[in-house]
Amino acid sequence: MMFRVRSVIQMGDRVMQRHMSSAGGRKVGFVGLGNMGGHMASNLIKKGHKLNVYDISAPACEALKAKGATVSKSYQEVAKSSDFVVTMLPNNDIVSETYKEMVADGVNSGTVFIDSSTIDPLVAQAVQKLVKSKGATFVDAPVSGGVPGAAAATLTFMVGGTNSEYDTVKGLLEGMGQKITHCGGYGMGQAAKICNNMMLGISMVGLSEVMNLAIRLGLDPKTFGDIVNSSTGRCWSSEVYSPVPGLVPTAPANFDYAGGFATNLMTKDLGLASGVATASNTPIPLGAMAHQVYRTVMAHGLGDKDFSVVYDFLMNQAEKKK
Amino acid sequence: MMFRVRSVIQMGDRVMQRHMSSAGGRKVGFVGLGNMGGHMASNLIKKGHKLNVYDISAPACEALKAKGATVSKSYQEVAKSSDFVVTMLPNNDIVSETYKEMVADGVNSGTVFIDSSTIDPLVAQAVQKLVKSKGATFVDAPVSGGVPGAAAATLTFMVGGTNSEYDTVKGLLEGMGQKITHCGGYGMGQAAKICNNMMLGISMVGLSEVMNLAIRLGLDPKTFGDIVNSSTGRCWSSEVYSPVPGLVPTAPANFDYAGGFATNLMTKDLGLASGVATASNTPIPLGAMAHQVYRTVMAHGLGDKDFSVVYDFLMNQAEKKK
């Protein structure tokens, strides 16, 4: 499935790949060796960095050891022995707890912590304050591109931090990704990711409704898709990632909605968007409704399918069988 | 305001303008000389066609007479004396009634009727049957581009009819517009317009939510707008017509949401989409919700503003005043 997601990223990416140094030789700690983190850590080894890893899963650590990493005994040990520390963890609470533990005994003032988890911007800002209080540096740098992007080192990183911090981390991140965007101050990497994905989530549900309606009215999907793409309805989903089988050959729609960006993950991101919108009392009627639609798709057992499966879910199921 | 909308259309239009003949010399009837129709009829006169017009408003007829048109005494008279008849009327009922009256006494079999009103595709199909039963030809050809597009002859026409009927009308329509798209059989021009505009309506509400949220989270609007435009959240609204003042210089947001595409008209189009979705039992959760949001905007007295005013409506009104 890798080629599909990669092509998606390349089409989404209009920024020239910068040929800045991602040359190795740095001591890099890596915490969180799951589906994403394992690949990212491997890529850093390939670039020649000295990796020092830790994960609560011993097998995950062993796998990286086999590729040349050193395995630490604790978060603190990783932190104290590294120039950079990259964390890739599942949620707000685990990020908070891990950082508390990791910096509890103090850290070297030169160490730069990079959190690539997707979490609430407010949590990222709190962690930044904690790390700063210990004298070190922290930036948030969530990614898009999924497991295939992690494997192929073609991720997009959205960085929140100062200009000089951005310059400091860019080279390292280019060892794991293709496009490194500076989004603003602390937490703004997270904010940009969440907000962009909310727009994506809305567009996909909207496009799915529109395509279903167009087809029921008698329009040819291909003809109408072309009209949308050259008109005011066009969006990334219609041009690059159409949920209608047969329209964009590389899109998950043509592979029974396998691979791609799972509905579960889109729903998680919309949950983060919903949380920050609640905290800031920002009305998001369509964001909230798209969230509920994906949640209903999940309730019907389709959480592991690409999020464009919402097109199929909204279809008349009886007519589909015909 | 004309330049704004014109630029919008040009940016939305990736299809090369075809240099087919829109040369004059035909006898063209025109029914419905309102804000749109008056300009369209004028443009046909400029192209050298002989115009025969009718409208229930005598002053509207006089205005066209001053430009060289002949004024008929009835719908029937217009129809019987023309090679082509263009109708530009406000809604389903008026289109149905007008055509019933217009063809009641029979028509010449060579006459081609072109309805450029925006109506329900099912009504368009019923009118086509009626006209065909009298031996003549009918196509639906609704437009986008608004009054400025009508004035400047830069409209987009979405045509529903056979291939040969499309070829027959294209030259004439090029006298009033820039882009003539063949969408499919009878009613498919209407279907394409309604469906595309539903996508546009959804994108604009979604983008407005996302931009409001991003700004409240601390993102710089310009920086975040650029991220969206080079990422999976991009859409026509974000690239060409941003609802946030200062991001796209030509967009109505920079002119207090004056001009452009009125919220009233977007709401009307979403009403048509809602109607055909109800008739075909197609679920359109975001389309329906966007419709209600625009309707609430109207209830608050903003119906005449460009539909991107929804961004302003969803904002915290107290903070706006600061």
Place this chain on the structure above:
Amino acid sequence: MMFRVRSVIQMGDRVMQRHMSSAGGRKVGFVGLGNMGGHMASNLIKKGHKLNVYDISAPACEALKAKGATVSKSYQEVAKSSDFVVTMLPNNDIVSETYKEMVADGVNSGTVFIDSSTIDPLVAQAVQKLVKSKGATFVDAPVSGGVPGAAAATLTFMVGGTNSEYDTVKGLLEGMGQKITHCGGYGMGQAAKICNNMMLGISMVGLSEVMNLAIRLGLDPKTFGDIVNSSTGRCWSSEVYSPVPGLVPTAPANFDYAGGFATNLMTKDLGLASGVATASNTPIPLGAMAHQVYRTVMAHGLGDKDFSVVYDFLMNQAEKKK
């Protein structure tokens, strides 16, 4: 299933049954002998009225003939030979067309037409004008109670007309129903039915969400149901018609959502509500969303189930199987 719906009506009905005359002896025309109309016409025969019926289905006419009705050859014949004419037809267009045909040749000025179809109030008002223009009387009188209510003569009638017209038709309607409500002028019977059913449709989706959420949070459904019913969340759906199996023994939830008020019909009524809200530019965010939810339920093949099946639809389908 009859007992279930009957009990529902009785619980919903706090108005004492009036013992006014529904005594027979009148000449009553009946047009539309479907699932509802057939039962209603039979009940009028039982009350001693002389029935004169017409339906495009010959077998439907024969069935009533077997019960003592006279079968007419046309709508006009029914109308001209009756003191009262009751119509029970499927939708706006058929009601309009039928009345046009029925009164085309004129009617007796003393004839009272009663339309018990569920249609748009504006259509009802147009039909009233048509009938009045012929010198006769028309009221709208849609019903609730479904097929079982029609069979058991326990329908509720919602009447739109003048006070004296209401007094005129009440006795006759009591031959088919239990509760005859005067809602206001022409069309207001339809308006009341549509608006009340929109509230019901919203309450049921809302309650289904709340019960699903409560149960997932660990609340006992019975305990929580009692809390809601003695608190600010109470509504007819929670007290009388709970969508959760086991809470209200007579509710369709306990019979696999069979019988009751079909999702298809609730969706049709919400379609009418949506139409009049569009025509009057009234924002109905929850009404519109409930409409889309029922439509999605229909798309998943559950249109014939009672509308409370939405509770089951929103449930986690994997957990349900456990």
Place this chain on the structure above:
Amino acid sequence: MMFRVRSVIQMGDRVMQRHMSSAGGRKVGFVGLGNMGGHMASNLIKKGHKLNVYDISAPACEALKAKGATVSKSYQEVAKSSDFVVTMLPNNDIVSETYKEMVADGVNSGTVFIDSSTIDPLVAQAVQKLVKSKGATFVDAPVSGGVPGAAAATLTFMVGGTNSEYDTVKGLLEGMGQKITHCGGYGMGQAAKICNNMMLGISMVGLSEVMNLAIRLGLDPKTFGDIVNSSTGRCWSSEVYSPVPGLVPTAPANFDYAGGFATNLMTKDLGLASGVATASNTPIPLGAMAHQVYRTVMAHGLGDKDFSVVYDFLMNQAEKKK
């Protein structure tokens, strides 16, 4: 405004007030002396309990001292000197932090902690575990009834805990309230409050839409309100708390939506509902949409008005001025 809310509670309350002992004489700690807590603590003093209070606001402490309470120097001191401790705090984080501090040095095993704040059920469950780990008892007991209910000792308490714990706290709570409901195990008081209020929030938006639509269609508000109340659309909001001025004399609608239950607070409760629905992946389309509608009402400066102001917000603002 007190009489209004009191009457609301009495009408909502069908359970007979139990005449169990709320007799004083116990040592009661009280933490959180805000708008609600100040009244509640006062009422406990009136019942003859010995109050020991603490709040970060010195004036709030002084006010209670003037009524006979002892003021402690810390949370720990309150906890260690009390048979019962009641906490009334603003949100999840403050409840968590306060309990951590309060029990840090250990507590007497006989002390019973009662949290009447409105928070996430999961947070309540975590606090219960913390308190239990120190050997003491904790129940959650959020309230409804607002400031007037707190002042008049007519609150409703929703208790989460074991049967015997419920029996233990009931008498004390009756010193501050009128109705003490046992909702289930730990956190279930919170769950019941949140879920019931979500139903209330949905009903009120739905009813507001329906009443607006009914009036635009020509129905008399009073007549239609009576129809709804004797039909399947009835709900607490329509019977007791109508958002339409003139229908229920005691409702805030008749006092320019002053007093009652503020839109801000309804929005906060829907935020909690949204959070637990996200955590449990439960689809709540109407709950989410109602949440967004109230949030939009807040954005337009109406957050301090009673939540039934949504009726006014959805109205055509131009027609309102007429």
